[in-house]
Amino acid sequence: MARKVTLQRKLGFTALAWFLGCIMFFPIFWMILTSFKTEIDAIASPPLVFFQATWENYQLVLNQSDYLKYFGNSVVIAGGSTILALLVAIPSAWSMAFSPTRHTKDVLMWMLSTKMMPPVGVLVPIYLMLKYMGLLDTRTGLVIIMMLINLPIIIWMLYTYFKEIPSEILEASRMDGAVLWKEIVYVLLPMALPGIASTLLLNLILAWNEAFWTLNLTAANAAPLTAFIASYSSPEGLFWSKLSAASTMAIAPIMVLGWFSQKQLVTGLTFGAVK
Amino acid sequence: MATAHTKTLSRIMNLPSIILLFIWMIVPLGMTIYYSFQRYNLLTPSRRGFNGWFNYEFFITDPAFFEAIGNTLLLVTGVLAITVIGGILLGILLNQAIIGRSIVRILFISPFFIMPTVSALIWKNMLMNPIYGIFAHIAEFFGANPVDFFAVIPLLSIIIIVAWQWLPFATLILLTAMQSLDQEQQEAADMDGASTLAKFYYITLPHLARAITVVILIETIFLLSIFAEILVTTNGGPGTASTNLTYMVYNRALLQYDIGGASAGGIIAVILANIVAIFLIRAVGKNLEA
Incomplete structure (x- = not known):
């Protein structure tokens, strides 16, 4: 017999959980994102979220x-x-x-x-x-x-x-x-x-x-x-x-x-x- | 119902692992004890001999020693505090009705599967770098001065990285434990008009006791031996500010080639771990009986 959950409460917890979850995952997300940047884009200031993606790094790592x-x-x-x-x-x-x-x-x-x-x-x-x-x-x-x-x-x-x-x-x-x-x-x-x-x-x-x-x-x-x-x-x-x-x-x-x-x-x- | 025949057989089946673990426990440890009383440096291997308690004296009187002990304990207790308290709070949060819960769980659990060298380097470079790191950008955005994490607060920085790796573990264990919490008990408490805090204190927390003990036990085993995170970020520095006992012994053994001194340090680490273990095994043993 589940307790009644108000929609407001559910939305509130959902938002909080997703927010914190994204913070926890952020370092991994940022690492994956950076792996598609050029070395110059990687240290750009302010940090780039949108950029020309490249497979170059993967090729370099695999080859070198x-x-x-x-x-x-x-x-x-x-x-x-x-x-x-x-x-x-x-x-x-x-x-x-x-x-x-x-x-x-x-x-x-x-x-x-x-x-x-x-x-x-x-x-x-x-x-x-x-x-x-x-x-x-x-x-x-x-x-x-x-x-x-x-x-x-x-x-x-x-x-x-x-x-x-x-x-x-x-x-x-x-x-x-x-x-x-x-x-x-x-x-x-x-x-x-x-x-x-x-x-x-x-x-x-x-x-x-x-x-x-x-x-x-x-x-x-x-x-x-x-x-x-x-x-x-x-x-x-x-x-x-x-x-x-x-x-x-x-x-x-x-x-x-x-x-x-x-x-x-x-x-x-x-x-x-x-x- | 087992016959004498199957009993003997099962003993024999158990033997290989017991023998292997026994050798693994006794032989190297015996050698460490032996070396710890020897004057033995790989750079001057000819000058070997009995050294009495000198190695121990030398290791303990090293000014870095007490700092290393302190750092080891700080690292363990700091990470334990963050992960257990954080794990309880996040467990409660994730135990609520949430839209897309399984994906949120994946977001939370992922850091646990990242190898230590990767997570340490990602944090060191891309997050904590004082010029290009995300934290520096955030600080600048708010008009604050960026912190040079590994120069100013090296040990705390390592605690943060390690806590990030272990928080998912604590959260997952405690969440699982919470899911087996008796709903009816909660409802009865609701009927009696218990406050949320009272319910947490009198129902949830006692129910979690066993899970918390296990989390503390497992984490302590791993946290006493934190090594890679220190090696790739600070190398134990600046000075010896982030050197723990494990790193100090590694430094003696593989960088200074001081076999005797490193062995003495190793034995001290074993003694420290055993003191911690006695308490933990007792607590867990009691908890696992049930």
Whole structure:
């Protein structure tokens, strides 16, 4: 039974929400707009809203700076680490959700607590280890590290999703005489897939945007987009249009993925505490 | 209903992740502790040896140290304050009947998906630049003097950028929590003539307690380790005005090659994070029980 909403009230809230929403989105909007300006238009005073749009910056970024290499590194590092972590996490979350022991809760809390360790606490040994193993500035090294840092969150997310699967259905299939692997393939997997997909999606977003290890452990070879964009911070002249074009390309795919993952984001990142 | 057989199997399934996380937790941390008692600089690797507590002494007596601790805490609490209070207010707003709500939600949530280096550079250049930035133009329009953000208020500028990234997260979580609020309870309060403020204080806020705890927990994990935003905007400066503990250790390790000193700093960061974590885990653990 919804309360009656007066039209005035509705319009007022609508106007306020749109106004604030536009302010929040403005930096992104301005970046996208700037990416279509020439460098001179980009720093015009007063700022230009209407101008002769150009694709030049996108072409320049794509042609000049090995952009595709950085993009590829981002895909390999974010994708590789996520998939690898899922392979380890699925059995683990599975067993904790379906046959919990009295230690399960402690184990989960302990896993979460490993995430509490600030990365800077292990920066030195990780850096040196990768250096001695020849893995510094390699995609392999980054995939391994990123997999480890995201593993606790992935296990937690999966655990939250798996726990929602009713265990009665397992018992029913066992009564019908299903063997373990059949139980997994035909009964559990279809029910678990949405949770796995959500976890994959959310973790791709987190890994794509991770900017401590990617900045510290890579240089020319394995640098992903986070590091490539950071290279624009050097104060040699203003290249706002190119920065904007490179940034827009770097964030667009993930931002759109993010729009569709709002629900998963809430359940996943709050460990099921908020739904 | 699990048999002994499936129990063993499930333990085995759980082992790889436990072993991996255990190694990940113990080995590097042990090495950091070991290095923190060593005299070890990559520039003079031959002069290595046991160094006692010297690294810690040296790190703590660095005038930048207390500033870094202060900056770290300011950064965390500043962003938490903005995002939690802002998130509650925006959550209430977005929970109203609004025309085009799903699009407004997209406008609000988008900053969360922007990589830190991009958002920091966009803010630094296109918004906060004292000559060409939007804020400078706005100031000029009103006849005020433009602020040189990163020179005058470096830490506050970083807090603003980071809060912009995390406000969407808090808003989304708190909005979701509000949507599960019991309508009938609200109506009953309406009937009893409760004021809007009283309803918020006695119904909404207690309902949100758990969501707020989770927001604080997750944000704190990430905020204690803010790095990229500082690296691409101020490099911790001017001086050490915007250096947090993470940046200070990075500076020691990868710019000064002081392995021993950086390790001591790393251990201090771990201790600080643990103090924060003990409180948070306890609060969250209690909240997650329900």
